[in-house]
Amino acid sequence: MVSPKPPAIDIEALSFTYPDKTVALKGLDLKVADGECLVIVGPNGAGKSTLLLSLNGLIETEGKITIKAEVMNKKNLKEIRRLVGVVFQDPDDQLFMPTVFEDVAFGPINMGMREEEVHARVHQSLGLVGMDALEGRLSHHLSFGEKKLICIATVLAMDPAILVFDEPTANLDPRARRHLISLLMDDLRQTKVISTHDMNFAAEVADHVVILYKSKIVADGPAREILTDERLLLEYGLEMPTNIDLKS
Numbered sequence: 036m037v038s039p040k041p042p043a044i045d046i047e048a049l050s051f052t053y054p055d056k057t058v059a060l061k062g063l064d065l066k067v068a069d070g071e072c073l074v075i076v077g078p079n080g081a082g083k084s085t086l087l088l089s090l091n092g093l094i095e096t097e098g099k100i101t102i103k104a105e106v107m108n109k110k111n112l113k114e115i116r117r118l119v120g121v122v123f124q125d126p127d128d129q130l131f132m133p134t135v136f137e138d139v140a141f142g143p144i145n146m147g148m149r150e151e152e153v154h155a156r157v158h159q160s161l162g163l164v165g166m167d168a169l170e171g172r173l174s175h176h177l178s179f180g181e182k183k184l185i186c187i188a189t190v191l192a193m194d195p196a197i198l199v200f201d202e203p204t205a206n207l208d209p210r211a212r213r214h215l216i217s218l219l220m221d222d223l224r225q226t227k228v229i230s231t232h233d234m235n236f237a238a239e240v241a242d243h244v245v246i247l248y249k250s251k252i253v254a255d256g257p258a259r260e261i262l263t264d265e266r267l268l269l270e271y272g273l274e275m276p277t278n279i280d281l282k283s
Contacts, residue, residue, distance in 0.1 A: 041104055042066040043197055043226040044090065049098035051085055059085040060096065061250040067243070072219070072227040074237040074258070077247035078272045083230040084124075086247065087199050090228065091119035103196055117146070120190030124202040126182035127175075135161070135177075135185055136170040142193040160188040163222060165214065180211030187218070200229045204236050216240060238262050238276035246271050 044067035051060040059082045067073045075083050088094045090102070092112045100107040107115050123129050132138040139160055143153045161167040164184040169177065174185060183203065190198065203219075204212050219227065219240050231237055237244065241258035248271045254261055261267065265275050 040069055042101075043069040043071075043103055044228070045099075045101040047099040047101075049086075049089065049096055049100065051082075051089065051094060051096045058250050060089070063098070063252055065245065065252060065255065067226060067228060070224065070226055071242040072229065072240050073243045073245065074241035075228065075230045075245050075247055076232070076234065076237055076273055081247040082250045083247050084201055087121065087201050087228065087230055090197070090199055091116045091121055093121070117193060118195055119197045119199060120193055120195035121199045122183075122186050122190055122201065122203065124205055126179070126186045129186045129189060130174040130182060133173065134170070135166070135172050135174055138174050138185060139170070139188050139192050142189060146193065156192040156194070157188075160191040161185075163191060164188045164218060178211075180207050180214075183207065183211070183215070184218075191223075195225065197226045197228065198223060200227070200231075202231055202233075203229060204231060204233045212236070234262070234268075234274055234276045235278045238278050246273070 046063055046065040049060055049063040052058050063086065075086065077083055085094065089096045089100060092107055092115055102115050102118050105111055105115060130138050132141055136157055139157045140153050143156045148156065157170065158167060161170055164187050166181065166184050166188060169181065174182065177185065203215055207215065216236065216239055229240065238258065244256065244258045244261040245252055246254040246261065253271060254267055262276055268275055
């Protein structure tokens with residue numbers, strides 16, 4: 036009998052309190068299957084962004100986080116950060132080099148890759164997000180949507196096993212939003228963890244949905260089960276998606 040495949044992410048008793056004593060996470064247990072798209076929803080202040088930051092050790096939490104069978108600790112943080120790529124909500128928090136090429140090349144260069152491989156990674160990543168024509172442009176001169184896609188390319192250039200997105204559709208125009216959805220559903224086969232307030236977006240991309248409320252997981256299940264439960268969503272201040280063609 037074949038052993039079941041271990042989850043890509045396995046979280047046990049995860050807790051975090053900020054220095055001002057604000058409790059952000061309280062004893063979370065969560066498993067994310069390899070290759071699935073988990074969408075995290077919940078009101079502001081629920082702990083969504085804090086949970087995302089914990090996934091590649093950007094904050095030091097209590098509890099246990101296992102990434103691709105590696106238990107996160109101080110000694111293996113470099114490897115964990117290679118496995119988990121984070122795309123922040125505000126692209127200006129992520130883009131800091133003079134040109135698009137240099138932004139996307141930054142990660143591979145710091146991984147010690149040879150020049151030819153760095154160029155290959157940059158071209159492949161920009162091509163995947165449809166931004167290959169912009170590699171010589173100044174990052175801060177791009178539109179918000181273009182910047183978001185460049186941020187995704189900077190993460191893809193590191194070839195992570197897990198992609199983490201914080202509010203990826205925030206401030207995108209309809210065309211950029213559709214491009215992002217197409218990218219997530221058709222091209223990016225990695226395990227994905229996404230925080231969003233956009234319930235229609237959640238319905239389009241999610242396999243698995245978690246509701247965070249007051250620092251705790253209050254619902255965890257298949258997308259269709261969670262996103263069609265109007266009473267549950269209303270209880271936690273969420274709206275039902277208006278698009279009925281749920282992914283799962």
